[in-house]
Structures are given as C-alpha cells and as structure tokens.
Amino acid sequence: MDLVVGDAAKAASPAALQRPVAQIGLRVLTGIAAFLSFAIIFLMLFFLIAYAYPAIRFNGLAFFIDPIWNIGNQYGSGVTTRNGFSGAPGASFGALVFIYGSVITAILTMVVAVPLSLMVALALVFRVPRRIRPLANALVELMAGVPSVVYGLWGLVVLVPWIGRQFAPFVTAHFGFIPFLGGQAGSGNGLAASVFILALMVIPIMVATTRDVILAQSPAIFEASMALGSSTWQAMTRAVLPSVRSGVVASILLAFGRALGETMAVLMVCGAAVNVFPQNIFSPVNTIAAVIVSQLESALTDATGMAQRSLAELACALFVITLLVNIAARTIMRNADRREGRAA
Amino acid sequence: MRKTMALALAALLLVSVGGRALAATTLLETGSTLLYPLMNLWVADYQKVHGDVQITTQGTGSGTGISQAISGVAQIGASDAYMSDAQRTQNHMLNIPLAISAQQINYNVPGLNNVHLNLSGPVLAGIYSGTIQYWDDAQIKAINKQYAGKLTHNQIVPIHRAEGSGDTFIFTQYLSKSTPSWATGPGFGTAITWPSVGNAVGATGNPGMVQTCQNTQYSIAYIGVSFLTQTEKAGLGYAALQNQAGQFVLPTGSTISAAAKALDSKTPADEVLSLIFAPGSDSYPIVNYEYAIVNPQQSDPGKAAELKKFLEWILDENGGQSEKYLNAVHFLPLPASILKLSKAQVAQIK
Numbered sequence: 001m002d003l004v005v006g007d008a009a010k011a012a013s014p015a016a017l018q019r020p021v022a023q024i025g026l027r028v029l030t031g032i033a034a035f036l037s038f039a040i041i042f043l044m045l046f047f048l049i050a051y052a053y054p055a056i057r058f059n060g061l062a063f064f065i066d067p068i069w070n071i072g073n074q075y076g077s078g079v080t081t082r083n084g085f086s087g088a089p090g091a092s093f094g095a096l097v098f099i100y101g102s103v104i105t106a107i108l109t110m111v112v113a114v115p116l117s118l119m120v121a122l123a124l125v126f127r128v129p130r131r132i133r134p135l136a137n138a139l140v141e142l143m144a145g146v147p148s149v150v151y152g153l154w155g156l157v158v159l160v161p162w163i164g165r166q167f168a169p170f171v172t173a174h175f176g177f178i179p180f181l182g183g184q185a186g187s188g189n190g191l192a193a194s195v196f197i198l199a200l201m202v203i204p205i206m207v208a209t210t211r212d213v214i215l216a217q218s219p220a221i222f223e224a225s226m227a228l229g230s231s232t233w234q235a236m237t238r239a240v241l242p243s244v245r246s247g248v249v250a251s252i253l254l255a256f257g258r259a260l261g262e263t264m265a266v267l268m269v270c271g272a273a274v275n276v277f278p279q280n281i282f283s284p285v286n287t288i289a290a291v292i293v294s295q296l297e298s299a300l301t302d303a304t305g306m307a308q309r310s311l312a313e314l315a316c317a318l319f320v321i322t323l324l325v326n327i328a329a330r331t332i333m334r335n336a337d338r339r340e341g342r343a344a
Numbered sequence: 345m346r347k348t349m350a351l352a353l354a355a356l357l358l359v360s361v362g363g364r365a366l367a368a369t370t371l372l373e374t375g376s377t378l379l380y381p382l383m384n385l386w387v388a389d390y391q392k393v394h395g396d397v398q399i400t401t402q403g404t405g406s407g408t409g410i411s412q413a414i415s416g417v418a419q420i421g422a423s424d425a426y427m428s429d430a431q432r433t434q435n436h437m438l439n440i441p442l443a444i445s446a447q448q449i450n451y452n453v454p455g456l457n458n459v460h461l462n463l464s465g466p467v468l469a470g471i472y473s474g475t476i477q478y479w480d481d482a483q484i485k486a487i488n489k490q491y492a493g494k495l496t497h498n499q500i501v502p503i504h505r506a507e508g509s510g511d512t513f514i515f516t517q518y519l520s521k522s523t524p525s526w527a528t529g530p531g532f533g534t535a536i537t538w539p540s541v542g543n544a545v546g547a548t549g550n551p552g553m554v555q556t557c558q559n560t561q562y563s564i565a566y567i568g569v570s571f572l573t574q575t576e577k578a579g580l581g582y583a584a585l586q587n588q589a590g591q592f593v594l595p596t597g598s599t600i601s602a603a604a605k606a607l608d609s610k611t612p613a614d615e616v617l618s619l620i621f622a623p624g625s626d627s628y629p630i631v632n633y634e635y636a637i638v639n640p641q642q643s644d645p646g647k648a649a650e651l652k653k654f655l656e657w658i659l660d661e662n663g664g665q666s667e668k669y670l671n672a673v674h675f676l677p678l679p680a681s682i683l684k685l686s687k688a689q690v691a692q693i694k
Binding site: 068069070071073074075076077079088090156157160161164184186187188189267268271272273274275276279283284286290293294295296297298299300301303304 | 405406407408410411425427428429430431433434499501506507508509531532533534535536537538539540541542543544545546547548552555556559560563
C-alpha cells in the first residue's frame with residue numbers, strides 16, 4: 001500500500017512540483033517587471049533632477065518667466081556665477097518661449113486632431129462598407145507606423161512650401177481679422193506646419209485606439225439607441241461616445257503626450273524660433289523637445305557645463321508638464337464619473 | 345528550432361565579421377558635418393594603401409566632435425571652430441588645421457539671384473538684428489547702386505542655424521569683427537542669442553539652410569562653401585562681401601587663399617587663430633581652418649602611431665592636401681607655413 005502511494009506520489013511529482021515552481025517564477029517575474037516600471041521612471045527623474053540641480057539653482061525662477069535663452073559668451077573670459085554655480089559669461093537660461101511653444105503646439109494639435117479622429121473612428125466602425133473596412137483599417141495602422149522623420153521630411157519639402165506660398169498668404173489676406181490669423185504670412189516654417197504634421201502623426205494613434213474601444217463595447221449600444229428611434233448621428237454622439245469616454249480620454253492623453261514629446265518632425269518644420277513668441281499661427285515656434293536636440297550640440301562646447309545642465313532642466317520641465325496633463329485629465333474623469341454616480 | 349539555429353548562426357556570423365574588424369587598429373573620427381564629406385574621400389583612399397587600420401567617420405557636429413575627442417571615445421574630433429580658451433584650460437587638446445574652408449552668404453531675391461549683391465558686415469548685422477527689414481532699405485541700396493531699381497519693398501527673412509554650428513561661429517565672428525554693436529551685443533559662438541526678429545527662421549544643417557532659402561522668397565542665409573553646387577542648383581544668389589580693406593569680394597579660390605596668406609605669418613604655434621575679416625584688399629572675409637581636435641596623450645600607443653600616420657598623410661601635399669580631394673568640396677589646401685605648424689602639432693601626439 002505504502003509502496004503504491006509512494007509510486008503514485010513519485011509519478012505525480014514532476015507535474016505537481018512544476019506547477020508551484022512555475023507559479024512562483026511567474027509571480028516573481030511579474031513582480032520584478034512591475035517594480036522595474038516604477039523604478040525606471042523614478043530613477044530617470046531622480047538622475048535628471050540631480051544632473052539639472054546646478055542649473056535649477058543657477059537659473060532660479062527666471063527659467064520659467066524669462067523668454068531669453070542665452071548660453072553665454074563661450075569665447076569670452078571669466079564666468080557668471082549665481083547661487084554658487086557658474087555658467088559661461090553672460091549666460092541666462094529662460095525657457096518661457098519653449099514651454100509656451102510646446103504647450104500651444106500640443107493644444108492646437110488636439111483641437112485639430114480630436115474631432116477628426118473621433119469622426120474617422122466612428123466612420124470606420126459604423127459607416128465604412130464592410131468590404132473596404134479591412135483596407136481602411138490597414139491604412140490607418142500604416143500611417144501610425146510611419147517614422148516621424150519621414151513626416152518631417154515630407155513636411156519640409158511639400159507642406160512648408162505650400163503653407164508659405166499658398167495657404168498662409170490666403171488665410172492672412174482673407175481671415176486676417178480673426179486674432180492669431182492675421183499679420184505676416186511668413187516662410188511656411190512655423191506653428192501651422194508643426195500642428196499639421198503633429199495632427200497627421202497623432203490622428204492614426206487616436207483613431208486606432210478609439211476604434212478598438214468602440215468595437216469592444218458599443219455595437220449593441222449603437223443598435224439599442226437606433227432601435228429607440230435616434231438618428232445615426234444621435235446614436236453615435238449621444239450613446240456610443242459617452243459609453244467609451246474613458247477610452248477616448250486615454251487615447252487623447254496618449255496623443256497629447258506624443259505631440260508634446262515629438263522632436264524630429266517638429267524640429268524640421270517649426271522654424272526654430274528663439275527668444276521670440278509666435279505672433280500668429282504662421283510664426284516660427286520652438287518646442288522643448290526640439291530645443292533639447294538643436295541646442296545639445298553647442299551645449300557640449302560649454303566649458304562650464306551649465307548649458308547641458310540647463311537642457312536637462314528643460315527635460316525635467318517636459319516631464320513635469322506631461323505629469324500635470326495626466327493628473328489633470330484623470331481628475332476631470334473622476335469628477336465626471338462621480339457626477340454621474342459611477343465608480344471611478 | 346531551425347529558426348533558432350539560423351538566428352544563432354546569423355549572430356555568430358555578425359560577431360565574427362565584427363571580430364575581424366577589431367583585429368586591425370581602429371580609429372574613430374567624428375564631428376563637423378562640413379568636413380565629413382572630405383573626410384570620407386580621404387579615408388577611402390587612405391585605406392586602400394593602409395589596410396591594417398580601420399577608420400570610421402561620423403558627421404555628428406563640431407560640438408560632439410570636440411567632446412568625444414576629450415572623452416577619448418574618438419581619436420579625431422572634427423570641428424569648424426577652434427576650442428574656446430575656457431575649454432582648452434580644462435583639457436589640453438591639440439587644434440590641428442587640416443584644410444581651409446569658407447562660407448557664402450546666399451539669398452533668394454526674385455530677379456537678383458543671377459547677380460551678386462554687395463553686402464557688408466554692418467548690413468548683415470542690421471538684417472539679423474531686425475533694424476534692416478526690407479530689401480529696399482537705404483543701407484542696402486547705398487552699396488548696390490547698380491541694382492537699386494530692382495530692390496523692392498519686400499520683407500527680408502533672415503535664416504539662421506537652429507542647432508549649434510561651426511557655420512554660425514564663423515558667420516557671427518564676421519559680424520562681431522566688422523560691427524562693434526554686434527560684438528558687444530549678440531557676440532559670436534557656435535550658438536548665440538539671436539536678436540528677436542519675428543520672421544527669422546531657424547533651419548537644421550546646411551541642407552536645411554539651402555532648402556529653406558530656396559523655399560522662402562526674399563530670404564537670406566549663410567551656407568558653407570562646400571554646398572556651392574547645391575546652392576547653385578537651387579538657383580540661389582550669393583553675395584560679394586565687404587572685407588577689412590573695404591572691398592567687395594566674391595568667394596573664389598584666389599580670394600579665399602588671399603585671406604589665409606594674409607594671416608599665415610601671424611598663426612601661433614597652437615594654430616588657434618581666426619581667419620575671419622583678414623586684412624588685404626583681395627581677402628574674402630569669411631574664411632576658416634577646419635580643425636582636427638586631438639588629445640596629445642593617447643591611451644593606446646598602437647592607436648597613437650596609426651593616428652599620427654593618418655594625420656601626416658592628410659597634411660602631405662601629395663596625400664590629403666592634393667586638389668583631387670579638396671576641389672570636390674571647394675576647400676583649399678593649407679599654405680606651406682601652416683602645414684609645417686600642423687605637422688609639428690601632430691608630432692606631439694604620444
């Protein structure tokens with residue numbers, strides 16, 4: 001009897017042993033992964049702030065309110081010292097122009113992209129004929145996969161000349177009475193070109209995510225709403241969109257983050273304005289991400305290192321802006337859910 | 345399983361190819377994008393006869409070139425600008441001229457792109473600081489009497505480099521040396537604080553400068569002379585610039601070498617000298633040495649020996665200084681006295 005039990009135990013043991021080991025292994029691995037995702041973000045922020053600390057002290061509050069970014073006279077003698085930290089003579093790093101540029105391009109991009117994306121996503125789910133739907137879906141996904149530098153190159157070669165020669169002169173001439181649309185038509189490089197390019201880049205992302213949440217949740221809601229006698233438009237805007245609101249907000253957040261952080265394509269078409277605010281939507285602008293790339297090269301020659309550290313401070317600022325946007329969006333969502341008596 | 349095997353084999357192959365390259369002495373050159381095309385011509389021919397050394401070239405920008413030469417990642421850091429005093433006191437690095445380059449002032453003014461407008465440092469400084477806003481400004485007309493009727497009331501779009509650049513360094517140095525108010529204001533450097541001019545545009549790289557100038561009517565830009573072929577293809581005009589003697593000169597082989605010759609006796613042993621705004625009635629005012637930034641104390645004696653051999657070849661009249669390389673990018677060879685100084689600097693490498 002013992003022998004039999006022993007045999008049975010022996011026979012069962014590999015599988016019986018494997019399962020707990022595999023489970024423990026999986027738990028440990030996922031635990032490490034979950035921990036790492038926090039740890040990496042935290043460490044990145046920590047090192048960034050530690051590296052930028054001399055710049056934070058050197059620049060003080062002027063970093064956020066001064067529009068002049070001056071890396072100082074690299075070939076001059078002596079140093080400029082503030083709060084115990086030194087930069088090149090005459091150096092002062094004010095990031096207001098770049099912070100403003102980042103925020104305004106991202107917001108305008110959302111103004112263009114959000115309605116378009118929602119309409120495209122709804123159309124893809126409810127209106128596009130079944131036969132060409134796979135093709136349309138594939139096209140959207142293809143657009144999402146195009147590298148940003150390709151958009152940038154297209155922008156520089158095709159979009160910018162078009163804006164500079166046709167679009168901007170037309171708009172300033174006929175709609176110049178509207179604030180922010182009048183004034184100089186400019187060269188084509190600028191805010192409008194950046195917003196166009198960014199919208200092209202974020203629309204596929206928003207369409208793909210919005211389409212998926214609609215598909216996952218709402219065909220039944222749509223049909224129910226139609227059955228109650230609403231028009232297609234009413235069914236889409238009053239029934240479907242509210243039901244997928246958290247998914248839509250998530251996709252807007254994703255797109256907003258992308259628009260804030262996009263570097264190369266923006267750098268190629270934004271006109272890289274320094275020390276000057278945009279006068280209208282055709283003025284050259286600059287964003288935090290584009291400035292970090294374009295100024296790194298000369299910052300490397302700063303013997304005091306303050307220019308590099310100030311770029312790190314810019315990176316911190318971008319990090320914080322992204323964080324604030326996230327928190328704000330989540331707060332808005334939670335409040336909206338609470339009003340409607342739903343759990344967050 | 346077969347897939348895994350194939351992958352493993354491919355990886356092995358890659359490692360072995362990499363391994364073979366590592367067997368020879370390797371040198372890394374990185375930095376100036378202006379020098380990069382020439383460096384590639386040099387390296388290709390040099391390696392044909394020196395198979396035992398593997399030279400990798402990278403166009404990353406002068407600032408990266410200098411910082412990677414200091415950190416030891418690269419053996420040669422290519423730079424359009426010599427290092428600042430502040431940087432050189434921190435790190436003892438050789439600044440070795442390899443060739444002479446120049447810069448054109450290009451413009452896109454319909455009807456005038458096929459002629460050469462006269463421009464001066466003070467006028468350019470006025471344009472880039474926003475005090476001269478239109479092409480029919482009295483100061484521009486005064487030095488272009490023969491084209492006064494063709495200069496129209498159109499707004500000038502000044503284009504500058506968005507990123508740090510040796511081209512910005514030599515252009516702003518010309519403005520600083522010719523215009524006192526620019527010297528005490530924005531000054532010069534690879535990146536400067538550009539005055540706030542609402543319609544000024546920043547462009548990336550020399551190709552971006554050519555593209556933006558071509559796209560934008562009534563614009564003006566500063567572009568390295570090695571892009572002469574591209575600027576001509578783009579239909580841009582280029583200016584005759586006023587030199588220290590007050591003459592307006594075009595960038596040609598003779599005016600560029602005149603500038604270099606005017607200063608070669610003044611070049612110090614460490615060869616840190618600006619050729620901008622050189623004296624002499626024939627001297628083109630925006631001329632510069634292209635530098636190799638090299639650490640004299642190399643950590644690897646094998647690399648040091650190969651590095652010296654390569655630099656000596658570049659500084660050889662029958663080697664890298666020959667016209668077949670330099671003409672391709674519109675650079676000029678170093679005068680004999682400068683070659684001597686450069687070779688003496690190369691001899692310090694250990």
